[in-house]
Amino acid sequence: MKIQSVRGMNDVLPADASAWQQVHAVAAQVFAAYGYGELRLPVVERTELFKRAVGEVTDVVEKEMYSFEDRGGERLSLRPELTAGVIRAGIEHGILFNQQQRIWCTGPVFRYERPQAGRYRQFHQLDVEAFGIATPDADVEIIAIAAQLWKRLGMSGFQLQINTLGTLPSRAAHRAALIDYLLQHEAALDEDARHRLHSNPLRVLDSKVPATQAIVEGAPSLLDYLDEASIAHFDAVKAGLEALGIAYVINPRLVRGLDYYTHTVFEWVTxxxxxxxxxxxGGRYDGLVEQLGGPKTTGVGFGLGIERLILLMAVQQVPVVSNQPQVYICRFGAEAERAALQLSETLRDQLPDLRLVLNAGGGSLKSQLKRADGCGARLALIIGDDEAAAGAVQVKSLRGEGEAFTCPRTELAAELSRRLAL
RNA sequence: GUGGGCGUAGCUCAGCUGGUUAGAGCUCUGGAUUGUGAUUCCAGAGGUCGUGGGUUCGAGUCCCAUCGUCCACCCCA
Structure with a gap:
C-alpha cells in the first residue's frame, strides 16, 4: 500500500513555498515595526492547558484536539491554537508580571476537523499578543498591525467586524440573565444550545437553528448590560480606528468561539x-492570564490563518516575489566542465544574492538550454572547450533581452551584477 | 460528526446505451540542426483505469463496500 500524507495535513511544494516565505518575511518585518518580539514554542503542551484556556466545553477542546498519553503517562495535546502556549510560556518565564510585553508567534496548529477549502487538520497561524496594557489603545494597535500587514502584502477587500463583550463584571451579569432566560425556554432549544446553555451561553446567540434563533430574538442583549467602563472602552477603540482611517462594522452577533474574551472582539472577513x-x-482577554495561574495581567491579540491568507493572495493575484534561478550555466567538454564548476563557485562568492544553477547530469547543449529555459532563468552562461580555452563565457539571454555575446571571465561578475541589478 | 460531487499517464482531461490492442494535450527523452532554448516537424517513453468484492460470455463503463479528494453543513484561523 502506498504511504500518503495524513488526511488534512498538506505538503507545501517548492513552487508554492515562495508565497509562504513572502508572508513570513513581511509579517516578521511588520511585527518588528511595532516592537513585537518573536516567541518560539513547542507544538505539544499538556492537555490541561488547553482545557483551562480555551474552555472545556468548546468544540475545539471537546472534539477537535489531538490528545494522547506519552510513554510516561502524561496527558498531552498537539496545540489547537497559539495563545494558550504563549501565556503558559510567559508565566513560566516570569515575563508577564508587572510589565508590558509585545509578543508574536507562528507555527503549525492542529484540529481534527473534516477538511475543506481553507480548513485543514494541520494549519498555520500567525499570532500577535500584547500583555499588560489595559487601555483601549492596545486593542487599536493590535487591529492596526493586521491592517498594516494587509497593506504591505498588497491585499484588500477585507471587512473588519468588531463587537464588545464588556468588562468581566458586566459580562457576568449579562451571562447570568441570559442563562435565566434560556432556562425558561429550555424545552424549545436544540440539543447543541441546551448543551452550551451553562457552559458557553453566548454561543447560543450565534445559533443557526431556526427554533433556537426565534428564542434568541427575545434574549437579553449584552448591550443593555454593558457598564460605563465597557462602553467607554469600546468607544475609545472605535475612535482610535477612525483616527487611523480603518473602516469597521459593528456586528453584535460576533461572539468568538473561545471562552476567554472580554471587551473587544474582532474579525477580518472576506x-x-x-x-x-x-x-x-482576535480580541481582548483580560482574565485569561490569571485563570491560567499567572499574575493579574491583561491581554489582547489575534490569530491569523496562513493557509487562508495564501489562498486569498492567489484569488487577489498578489504578486509573489520569485526565487527562481536567474542564471543557468551550460557546460560540455572535460576542460569546460571543470572551468564551469570553478566559475560557479567564484560567482557565488562574488555575488551572494545571485541565484545560479550549474548544469549537472550532463546532456547535450540543446537539452541544457531547455533546462535553463524551463527553470525560469533570465540568462544562460555557455562554456564549451572554445570558451574555456579563451578564458571566456558566452552570455545568452533567454528572455529576448539582446543578442548573445562573449564575455571575459574576469568581467563576468560585473556584467551579471549590472544586468540583474544585484 | 452529517450530506453531496469526483477518483483513467507525472499534470489537465476524453472514453457514447458494458464489446477487440484504453486515447488526446501538456511535460519528459531523442532526432531534424556533429555547440544554441522558448516556435515548427518526426519518433519514443510513460497506465495493475484509487482499492477490494459482485453482476456478466465480456467491466474503465453497472452494483456494493472501502480509501482518498473536493464542496457544503458544523466549527473556526
Missing part, C-alpha cells in the same frame, strides 16, 4: 474564500 471567510480574528 467573501472571496467560500465558507471559510475569517482570515484573522
Amino acid at each position: 467573501d472571496q474564500l467560500g465558507a471559510q471567510g475569517t482570515v484573522c480574528a
Whole structure:
C-alpha cells in the first residue's frame, strides 16, 4: 500500500513555498515595526492547558484536539491554537508580571476537523499578543498591525467586524440573565444550545437553528448590560480606528468561539474564500492570564490563518516575489566542465544574492538550454572547450533581452551584477 | 460528526446505451540542426483505469463496500 500524507495535513511544494516565505518575511518585518518580539514554542503542551484556556466545553477542546498519553503517562495535546502556549510560556518565564510585553508567534496548529477549502487538520497561524496594557489603545494597535500587514502584502477587500463583550463584571451579569432566560425556554432549544446553555451561553446567540434563533430574538442583549467602563472602552477603540482611517462594522452577533474574551472582539472577513471567510480574528482577554495561574495581567491579540491568507493572495493575484534561478550555466567538454564548476563557485562568492544553477547530469547543449529555459532563468552562461580555452563565457539571454555575446571571465561578475541589478 | 460531487499517464482531461490492442494535450527523452532554448516537424517513453468484492460470455463503463479528494453543513484561523 502506498504511504500518503495524513488526511488534512498538506505538503507545501517548492513552487508554492515562495508565497509562504513572502508572508513570513513581511509579517516578521511588520511585527518588528511595532516592537513585537518573536516567541518560539513547542507544538505539544499538556492537555490541561488547553482545557483551562480555551474552555472545556468548546468544540475545539471537546472534539477537535489531538490528545494522547506519552510513554510516561502524561496527558498531552498537539496545540489547537497559539495563545494558550504563549501565556503558559510567559508565566513560566516570569515575563508577564508587572510589565508590558509585545509578543508574536507562528507555527503549525492542529484540529481534527473534516477538511475543506481553507480548513485543514494541520494549519498555520500567525499570532500577535500584547500583555499588560489595559487601555483601549492596545486593542487599536493590535487591529492596526493586521491592517498594516494587509497593506504591505498588497491585499484588500477585507471587512473588519468588531463587537464588545464588556468588562468581566458586566459580562457576568449579562451571562447570568441570559442563562435565566434560556432556562425558561429550555424545552424549545436544540440539543447543541441546551448543551452550551451553562457552559458557553453566548454561543447560543450565534445559533443557526431556526427554533433556537426565534428564542434568541427575545434574549437579553449584552448591550443593555454593558457598564460605563465597557462602553467607554469600546468607544475609545472605535475612535482610535477612525483616527487611523480603518473602516469597521459593528456586528453584535460576533461572539468568538473561545471562552476567554472580554471587551473587544474582532474579525477580518472576506467573501472571496467560500465558507471559510475569517482570515484573522482576535480580541481582548483580560482574565485569561490569571485563570491560567499567572499574575493579574491583561491581554489582547489575534490569530491569523496562513493557509487562508495564501489562498486569498492567489484569488487577489498578489504578486509573489520569485526565487527562481536567474542564471543557468551550460557546460560540455572535460576542460569546460571543470572551468564551469570553478566559475560557479567564484560567482557565488562574488555575488551572494545571485541565484545560479550549474548544469549537472550532463546532456547535450540543446537539452541544457531547455533546462535553463524551463527553470525560469533570465540568462544562460555557455562554456564549451572554445570558451574555456579563451578564458571566456558566452552570455545568452533567454528572455529576448539582446543578442548573445562573449564575455571575459574576469568581467563576468560585473556584467551579471549590472544586468540583474544585484 | 452529517450530506453531496469526483477518483483513467507525472499534470489537465476524453472514453457514447458494458464489446477487440484504453486515447488526446501538456511535460519528459531523442532526432531534424556533429555547440544554441522558448516556435515548427518526426519518433519514443510513460497506465495493475484509487482499492477490494459482485453482476456478466465480456467491466474503465453497472452494483456494493472501502480509501482518498473536493464542496457544503458544523466549527473556526
